[in-house]
Amino acid sequence: MILSRLAARPILLVAGLFLALVLPWMIYPPVAMDIACWALFACALDLLLGFTGLLSFGHAAFWGGGAYVAGLVAVHSGLPFPVAVLAGAAFAAVLAVPIGYLSVRLRGIYFAMVTLAFAQMVYFLVNQWRDLTGGENGLQGVPRELFGLDLSDSFVYYYVALPLVLAGFVAVWRIVRSPFGRVLMSIRDNTARAQALGYPVDRYKLLAFVLSACLSGLAGGLFAIGHGFASLESVYWTTSGQAVMMVVLGGIGTLWGGVLGAALVVELNDYLVTAGFEGIGIVTGTIFVLIVLVFRRGIWGTARHLLETRSGGRGASPGDRPPGGAPDGSPAPTEGVGSPV
Amino acid sequence: MDGAVLRAQGLAKEFRGFRAVDGVDLAVAEGSVHALVGPNGAGKTTLFNLLTGFLKPSAGSIRLGEHDLTGRRPEHVARLGVARSFQITSLFPQMTPREHVELALASPTGLTWRFWRSHRTLDRHAARAMELLDQVGLAAHAAIPAGTLAYGHKRALELALALALDPRVLLLDEPTAGMGVEDVERTVELVRKVRAGRTVVMVEHNMTVVASLADRVTVLQSGRVLAEGPYAEIRHDPRVISAYLGDADAVH
Numbered sequence: 001m002i003l004s005r006l007a008a009r010p011i012l013l014v015a016g017l018f019l020a021l022v023l024p025w026m027i028y029p030p031v032a033m034d035i036a037c038w039a040l041f042a043c044a045l046d047l048l049l050g051f052t053g054l055l056s057f058g059h060a061a062f063w064g065g066g067a068y069v070a071g072l073v074a075v076h077s078g079l080p081f082p083v084a085v086l087a088g089a090a091f092a093a094v095l096a097v098p099i100g101y102l103s104v105r106l107r108g109i110y111f112a113m114v115t116l117a118f119a120q121m122v123y124f125l126v127n128q129w130r131d132l133t134g135g136e137n138g139l140q141g142v143p144r145e146l147f148g149l150d151l152s153d154s155f156v157y158y159y160v161a162l163p164l165v166l167a168g169f170v171a172v173w174r175i176v177r178s179p180f181g182r183v184l185m186s187i188r189d190n191t192a193r194a195q196a197l198g199y200p201v202d203r204y205k206l207l208a209f210v211l212s213a214c215l216s217g218l219a220g221g222l223f224a225i226g227h228g229f230a231s232l233e234s235v236y237w238t239t240s241g242q243a244v245m246m247v248v249l250g251g252i253g254t255l256w257g258g259v260l261g262a263a264l265v266v267e268l269n270d271y272l273v274t275a276g277f278e279g280i281g282i283v284t285g286t287i288f289v290l291i292v293l294v295f296r297r298g299i300w301g302t303a304r305h306l307l308e309t310r311s312g313g314r315g316a317s318p319g320d321r322p323p324g325g326a327p328d329g330s331p332a333p334t335e336g337v338g339s340p341v
Numbered sequence: 342m343d344g345a346v347l348r349a350q351g352l353a354k355e356f357r358g359f360r361a362v363d364g365v366d367l368a369v370a371e372g373s374v375h376a377l378v379g380p381n382g383a384g385k386t387t388l389f390n391l392l393t394g395f396l397k398p399s400a401g402s403i404r405l406g407e408h409d410l411t412g413r414r415p416e417h418v419a420r421l422g423v424a425r426s427f428q429i430t431s432l433f434p435q436m437t438p439r440e441h442v443e444l445a446l447a448s449p450t451g452l453t454w455r456f457w458r459s460h461r462t463l464d465r466h467a468a469r470a471m472e473l474l475d476q477v478g479l480a481a482h483a484a485i486p487a488g489t490l491a492y493g494h495k496r497a498l499e500l501a502l503a504l505a506l507d508p509r510v511l512l513l514d515e516p517t518a519g520m521g522v523e524d525v526e527r528t529v530e531l532v533r534k535v536r537a538g539r540t541v542v543m544v545e546h547n548m549t550v551v552a553s554l555a556d557r558v559t560v561l562q563s564g565r566v567l568a569e570g571p572y573a574e575i576r577h578d579p580r581v582i583s584a585y586l587g588d589a590d591a592v593h
């Protein structure tokens with residue numbers, strides 16, 4: 001079953017897996033780990049943005065929340081790091097329930113603004129609660145414990161953490177290609193029709209939001225353990241913005257695009273930092289704007305579109321292509337559905 | 342009227358001061374085909390949107406049998422047994438007709454919450470989906486993206502989706518609009534077939550269709566009920582003739 005499914009697009013999967021395995025040989029291992037974590041974060045965000053049609057601008061709350069909780073568990077309990085990371089993911093999921101409940105019923109830019117506002121509240125709390133979080137200094141001294149193994153080498157940590165990252169990717173892939181994922185895409189493409197078929201769209205969006213947050217928390221936890229600390233920046237809005245940028249850059253609704261976008265942004269940031277460059281934001285921002293202007297579907301999306309139109313074939317499953325136009329894929333607001341004729 | 346399965350009382354909808362539906366009383370008898378006619382802009386689609394929860398009424402109430410539908414969300418109304426088709430075709434362009442109908446069939450089952458299963462589990466509805474598509478004459482086009490279907494086929498898919506919910510009350514908003522004669526005839530036959538065991542409310546401009554299907558007719562104008570009764574009576578009502586039927590006959 002699973003094998004036959006994998007065989008459907010074997011070249012991409014084999015290439016991706018191969019790259020994931022050799023990455024720390026090609027580039028500085030801590031950077032490789034950063035790419036892996038951000039790639040998972042971007043894919044988790046794409047689950048919402050690309051497949052549900054919801055642009056969240058508050059995912060720093062989940063990535064950062066996962067980072068802090070994983071860090072706190074590791075510092076205070078001494079449990080193996082995967083337990084700490086899973087605790088961070090669970091925390092992110094729980095945090096997403098009230099935030100999602102209050103925001104998924106909003107559309108388009110309102111959803112983005114409200115998620116941003118909630119994430120900034122989380123940032124405020126983390127900053128205030130110094131005793132627990134270390135305030136501006138971040139949470140320092142997070143250990144990497146795994147049954148007494150020596151994980152101090154980033155190269156080793158990468159390979160120990162990789163299965164968790166890959167499990168996160170598999171989860172996103174599974175959700176997108178599940179009956180649930182089919183409903184998400186139908187909500188994205190035509191909310192009114194999904195409702196007319198009897199689907200409680202807000203509850204579906206809420207579950208999508210929680211799943212996306214959980215996987216973002218997983219990524220954030222692995223990131224914090226890898227760095228040995230959780231930074232205040234991880235819950236700041238720029239983190240949300242960076243993740244959105246990665247997805248848009250790579251291609252909304254493509255999953256692979258998020259991976260590509262993450263790799264590009266992390267590499268570029270690293271290059272500029274090592275070069276001692278000052279205004280990193282200006283450079284990445286400019287590149288972002290240029291790429292989005294030239295390749296409307298993002299890099300991956302544009303490449304795939306070219307291949308598809310070249311070969312004239314219809315790709316795989318229905319949700320496999322990006323939603324046309326706006327991130328809020330719902331064409332008709334509830335008021336005034338059915339059109340005045 | 343007793344035996345009404347769907348009943349609206351004093352139903353009104355105001356858009357920024359403009360009353361698109363203005364105090365409509367409607368009682369649809371169980372098992373009947375009830376036609377809703379009236380000139381463009383009369384408020385027929387708005388009335389459908391109110392009945393199915395897509396719009397919240399400014400005033401009035403809606404009942405389905407023993408259920409109060411007033412202010413319910415569209416998905417809830419659908420679950421309680423009121424299915425609708427849209428006047429402006431409303432589909433998922435990238436999904437095939439079969440995938441559409443499978444999704445409709447899966448909606449009451451809970452299968453679609455399973456984010457850990459393969460979407461191929463939806464195939465368990467494939468046989469029934471093909472049956473429904475066959476019924477509306479779409480079997481040959483079951484596997485191409487709905488966005489590429491011909492207009493008449495899109496209308497047929499709208500109908501199949503409403504039927505897939507096996508509704509108690511079926512609301513059809515201009516099911517034959519823009520169809521050629523053959524497709525109109527097929528649709529009439531189909532409605533005749535599927536009305537067994539359910540109630541149908543249809544907005545329809547084609548008076549031949551109304552005459553051959555409808556048990557009762559409600560004429561709407563400027564958001565109000567102008568007349569109500571069997572087609573044979575309605576067609577002779579002078580107010581109706583001047584308001585609507587006269588020029589509808591001229592059109593069709």
Ligand SMILES: Nc1ncnc2c1ncn2[C@@H]1O[C@H](COP(=O)(O)OP(=O)(O)O)[C@@H](O)[C@H]1O
Pocket residue numbers: 335336337339340341356361379380381382383384385386387388
């Ligand atoms: N969402 C809306 N906002 C404002 N006006 C609307 C809206 N929907 C319908 N209307 C107006 O209400 C009136 C009735 O429209 P509609 O119900 O579509 O008529 P019908 O279906 O009978 O042709 C029209 O004048 C239309 O412009």
Ligand SMILES: [Mg+2]
Pocket residue numbers: 341385386387428
């Ligand atoms: Mg209308």
